[in-house]
Amino acid sequence: MNPAIILVSETRSEELLDEFGRYSRDYELPTAGSAHEAKLAAKRVVAEGGQVAMFVTESRLPDAEVLEAFHWWRATVPTARRVIAAHVSSFREDAERLRGGMAKGKYDAYLLMPRGPRDEEFHTAICELLSDWGSTVAEPEVVAVAIVSPVEDALTLSIRDYLDRMGMPNRVYAPDSDEGRAVLEHVEGDVAPEYPLVMDLGKRVATARSVRDVATRIYGRPADVDVDRVVDVAIVGAGPAGLAAAVYASSEGLSTVVLEAEAVGGQAGTSSMIRNYLGFPRGISGMRLAQRARNQAVRFGTEFFTGWPVTSFTPGEPDATGEPRPHVLHTEGGDVRARAVVVSAGVKYRRLDAPGIERLVGLGVHYGSAMTAAREMEGSDVVVVGGGNSAGQAAIHLARFARSVTILVRRESLAETMSSYLVGEIGYNPRITVQGCSEVIEGGAGEDGRLGWVTVRDTTGGTEERRDCRGLFLLIGAAPYCEWLPDAVARDGRGFVLTGRDVPQRLWREGLPPESLETTVPGVFAAGDIRAGSMKRVAAASGEGASVVPLVHAWLDPTS
Numbered sequence: 172m173n174p175a176i177i178l179v180s181e182t183r184s185e186e187l188l189d190e191f192g193r194y195s196r197d198y199e200l201p202t203a204g205s206a207h208e209a210k211l212a213a214k215r216v217v218a219e220g221g222q223v224a225m226f227v228t229e230s231r232l233p234d235a236e237v238l239e240a241f242h243w244w245r246a247t248v249p250t251a252r253r254v255i256a257a258h259v260s261s262f263r264e265d266a267e268r269l270r271g272g273m274a275k276g277k278y279d280a281y282l283l284m285p286r287g288p289r290d291e292e293f294h295t296a297i298c299e300l301l302s303d304w305g306s307t308v309a310e311p312e313v314v315a316v317a318i319v320s321p322v323e324d325a326l327t328l329s330i331r332d333y334l335d336r337m338g339m340p341n342r343v344y345a346p347d348s349d350e351g352r353a354v355l356e357h358v359e360g361d362v363a364p365e366y367p368l369v370m371d372l373g374k375r376v377a378t379a380r381s382v383r384d385v386a387t388r389i390y391g392r393p394a395d396v397d398v399d400r401v402v403d404v405a406i407v408g409a410g411p412a413g414l415a416a417a418v419y420a421s422s423e424g425l426s427t428v429v430l431e432a433e434a435v436g437g438q439a440g441t442s443s444m445i446r447n448y449l450g451f452p453r454g455i456s457g458m459r460l461a462q463r464a465r466n467q468a469v470r471f472g473t474e475f476f477t478g479w480p481v482t483s484f485t486p487g488e489p490d491a492t493g494e495p496r497p498h499v500l501h502t503e504g505g506d507v508r509a510r511a512v513v514v515s516a517g518v519k520y521r522r523l524d525a526p527g528i529e530r531l532v533g534l535g536v537h538y539g540s541a542m543t544a545a546r547e548m549e550g551s552d553v554v555v556v557g558g559g560n561s562a563g564q565a566a567i568h569l570a571r572f573a574r575s576v577t578i579l580v581r582r583e584s585l586a587e588t589m590s591s592y593l594v595g596e597i598g599y600n601p602r603i604t605v606q607g608c609s610e611v612i613e614g615g616a617g618e619d620g621r622l623g624w625v626t627v628r629d630t631t632g633g634t635e636e637r638r639d640c641r642g643l644f645l646l647i648g649a650a651p652y653c654e655w656l657p658d659a660v661a662r663d664g665r666g667f668v669l670t671g672r673d674v675p676q677r678l679w680r681e682g683l684p685p686e687s688l689e690t691t692v693p694g695v696f697a698a699g700d701i702r703a704g705s706m707k708r709v710a711a712a713s714g715e716g717a718s719v720v721p722l723v724h725a726w727l728d729p730t731s
C-alpha cells in the first residue's frame with residue numbers, strides 16, 4: 172500500500188487533487204473537507220496498516236484554526252510532514268498570522284497554491300519534504316545495501332547508521348524472509364554464513380565484522396592511493412569544514428584526498444534538520460547537505476576514504492636544500508603523503524561517566540543524535556541529556572517516534588543554552604518534557620539485554636528516581652579530536668588547535684605569526700570546530716574550509 176498525502180480543503184479539494192495528480196503512482200491521495208475529516212482519514216490509513224507522509228491543507232478550514240488542526244493531526248501521525256498551500260486570495264493576509272507557527276515548528280512549509288500548470292517551485296518544496304520524510308521515516312522500497320541478520324544488534328545498527336549517513340538506502344532482513352533467502356543465494360561456498368551479512372549494489376555478499384568492513388568494500392582504503400604519489404592536499408575529517416575545503420581545493424585544480432574516520436558529514440551529518448544554514452529556507456537534513464557536498468567534491472576529482480581514522484601524523488621536515496618534504500598521514504589502511512594538510516577533525520561528544528551506561532552503547536544508549544536509532548524508539552520513553560541546540564533537534568526528531576521524550580539538563584532550564592526557536596518548538600510539542608537540575612547517574616539493561624532503565628538524580632535535593640527508559644541520547648558537550656596530532660601542532664589548554672595570531676609569540680617563525688588558519692607546522696592548516704576560537708556552526712566551519720584553500724595555494728606556490 173502506498174503512503175498517503177492527505178489533501179484538505181473545504182472548497183478546493185478538486186484543484187488540489189488535480190495538482191497532486193503527478194504523485195498518484197507513488198502515493199494515495201485521499202481528500203478531506205475539514206480538519207476533522209482529515210483526522211479521520213489519517214486514522215483510517217493507519218488502521219489499515221498504511222503510512223501518512225504528508226498533510227497539505229488550505230490556510231483556512233471550516234471547523235478549526237489551521238494551527239490547531241496541525242496539532243490534532245500531529246497527535247494522530249507525528250511523523251507526517253505538514254504543509255499549508257494557501258490560495259492566492261488569502262496568501263498574503265494569512266501569511267502574517269501563520270508564519271510565526273512555522274518558525275516554532277508547528278508545520279513545515281507555507282506555500283502559494285499553484286495557479287497554473289508546472290509550478291515547479293511548489294513541487295520542489297513538496298518533493299524535498301517527501302524526500303526528507305522518506306529518508307527518515309519510511310523503510311526504503313529500493314535498497315542499495317541489504318543487510319541480513321537475525322537480530323538488530325549494536326553492530327547492525329552501526330552499519331545502518333553509517334549507510335544512512337552516506338545516503339545509501341538500506342534495510343535489514345531476517346535470514347528466513349524472502350529477501351534474506353535471496354541474499355543467502357549469493358553466498359559463495361558451503362560454509363554456514365556468519366551474520367550480519369551485507370550485500371552491496373554489485374550483489375557481492377560478505378560477513379561484516381565492523382562498520383569499516385562495509386566502508387572498505389564500498390569505498391576502498393587509503394592504501395589505494397599510490398604510495399609514491401604525493402597529493403597536493405590531504406584533508407582530515409569530512410564534516411562541513413573538510414567538505415568545503417575539498418570542494419574548493421579540487422575545483423581549483425589541486426589533487427585532493429579526504430580521510431574520514433566515520434561517515435561524511437561530521438556532526439552536521441547527524442543533524443535531523445539544519446534550519447539556519449544560508450540558502451535553505453525550509454531547512455536541510457545534515458545527511459543531505461553532506462551528500463550534496465560530497466558529490467560536488469567528487470565531481471571535481473576529490474578522493475574520499477571513509478571509515479579510516481588518521482591514527483598519527485608525521486610532519487614533513489625540510490630536506491638538505493630547505494625544500495619541504497611531504498607530510499605523511501597514517502591510517503590502519505595505509506599512508507597518504509601530501510604537500511599540505513587541512514586538519515578539520517571537529518569535536519566529539521564527551522562520554523557519560525555513569526555505571527552501566529558504556530556497555531549499552533548501541534543497545535539503546537547513543538552519543539549524538541543517532542538518526543537511525545530514532546525509528547526504533549516507536550512507542551518508547553526516551554531521555555535526551557544535554558541543553559544545546561543539538562539536544563533540542565534530537566528531542567524534536569525523537570518525538571516523532573517515541574511516546575515521550577524527556578530532556579534532562581543540569582541547569583534550571585534551556586533558556587541560556589538553546590536557540591529560542593528550538594525552545595519554542597519544544598514548548599509546543601506535547602511529547603517533550605524538560606526536566607531541569609537533573610542528571611543520569613546509572614543505567615541498566617532490560618530482559619532483552621538492551622537499555623531498560625536509568626536512574627535520574629535531582630541535583631538540588633539529591634533525590635534519586637529509577638525510571639523505565641528504552642533510549643538514552645547523550646549530547647553533553649564536546650572535546651576536539653586531536654589525540655592523533657603530534658606535539659608540533661600547538662593546541663590550547665582544552666586541546667583545540669591554535670592558528671594564526673592565537674599561537675603564542677614564542678612559537679612564531681622568524682618573528683611572524685602563522686597565516687590566519689595555519690598551525691605551528693608550516694603547510695598544516697586547521698578549519699572548523701577543531702580550531703581554537705572557531706564559532707561551532709555549520710556555516711562558520713564551511714566558511715573556514717573554503718578560506719583555507721587560498722592559503723594552501725600560497726603554501727604550495729609561494730611565488731603565486
Ligand SMILES: Cc1cc2nc3c(=O)[nH]c(=O)nc-3n(C[C@H](O)[C@H](O)[C@H](O)COP(=O)(O)OP(=O)(O)OC[C@H]3O[C@@H](n4cnc5c(N)ncnc54)[C@H](O)[C@@H]3O)c2cc1C
Binds near residue numbers: 441517698700
Ligand atoms: C546533532 C547536531 C546538530 C547540529 N545542528 C546545527 C545547526 O542546526 N546549525 C549549525 O550551524 N550548527 C549545528 N551543529 C554544529 C555543527 O554541526 C558543527 O559546528 C559543524 O559540523 C562543525 O564542522 P567541522 O567540519 O568543523 O567538524 P565535524 O562536523 O565535527 O566533522 C569532523 C569530522 O572529522 C572526522 N574525524 C575526527 N577525527 C578524525 C581522524 N583522526 N581521522 C579522520 N577523520 C576524523 C569526524 O569523524 C567527523 O566526521 C550541530 C551539531 C550536532 C552534533
